[in-house]
Amino acid sequence: MDAIPLALDGYLAADPEPGDREGTVSWRLTCSAGTDHLVEEAVMPCTTMEPEIAHAMLTERQPGDLLRVIGHLTLPDTADGVIRLHAESLEVLWEAPVLDAGDEAGDTATATDADADRNSAIAALAEALTGLGEAAPGPGQSIRIHISPTGTLGAGLEHCHSFDVTPAMAHRLADYIDAMSCYLDSERPDGAALDPQTIADLTELFEDIDLIDLTNTVLNATRPENRPAVTRAMDDMFGDVPAPEDTDP
Structure with a gap:
């Protein structure tokens, strides 16, 4: 079956693994936005025989990095076969920050509450931005917005989202944010009073x-x-x- 040219954005789901052949590497990409060939939240197996990409994946990349993989998608000849994206070029759209060991220690209960609050905020923002994306027209120039938690995302990829909006919608969103900022700046701080x-x-x-x-x-x-x-x-x-x-x- 002919390979399908494909450019795919997604988050690195786990540490890349060396392939069976020297100079090859395999990894899994979690895609939070739909494409012509994939549904939302799909996990795409990727591989490459390009030495530069293989070296970068094994030495520089970490789970949670947002990557754009460009290559050819191969479909299996049988129902139990494996679909795979063979990468020919790789672009890093966003690097997940590296946490120090000391940052991971602390009050577990407090961290859990903070994570829950952050994740609920991400879910609310994702729902609002999804509405903007659904209202956008189909083909044409668009702007991609990525939102995700900070930190290493190996276990939090379900909270990563991508949205495509039109330039006109992006302008409207910027106007709303400007208006909100003006409103917040105009509020008098607690305890402040005019003389x-x-x-x-x-x-x-x-x-x-x-x-x-x-x-x-x-x-x-x-x-x-x-x-x-x-x-x-x-x-x-x-x-x-x-x-x-x-x-x-």
Whole structure:
């Protein structure tokens, strides 16, 4: 059966193993996003005869690394055969951080609670981003978003996800994040309070504003066809204001 050209992104599931022949290596790739040939959360056996890739896989890569493997997919001739991706080039999209032995020690209960909280947050974010991906159109330019826990991911690959969104959707997502950041930055920290003099200055400033005079000035500077919309906007800001016909021409 002819080999199928394929580029596949996924997380290294376990330590790579040397092959039966010198200069070869095998590994398993956990794919969290669907492709034309695979369903989500598939585990793809990979192998290579390229010396540079074999050396990199055995000496540099670790479980949890996000890899892009490009090569040819071979399908078995029999039902009990093994599907395998023969890698011809390899790209590292993200490296899982290496944890020191001291980092792994500590309060087990606290670590477990922290992991559960982190994983539930990842699940919520993944669900939201999945909705964005489903709303995106089919073929065309897209942007891939990867989310995963930090640390070595040998036992946590089920919490790794990839999503494709359109540039337009990415712009919308960036706008939402900017708006959220502005909102959070505008919140006053707990325990902080304005000093009395500042409160007095602000009170005096707003007490000196004549809303009727302000309304007349704004509406007189507004084109007649735009006055109803401006009036509604000022109503939303200050409450009821005089209608355009009640102001000086």
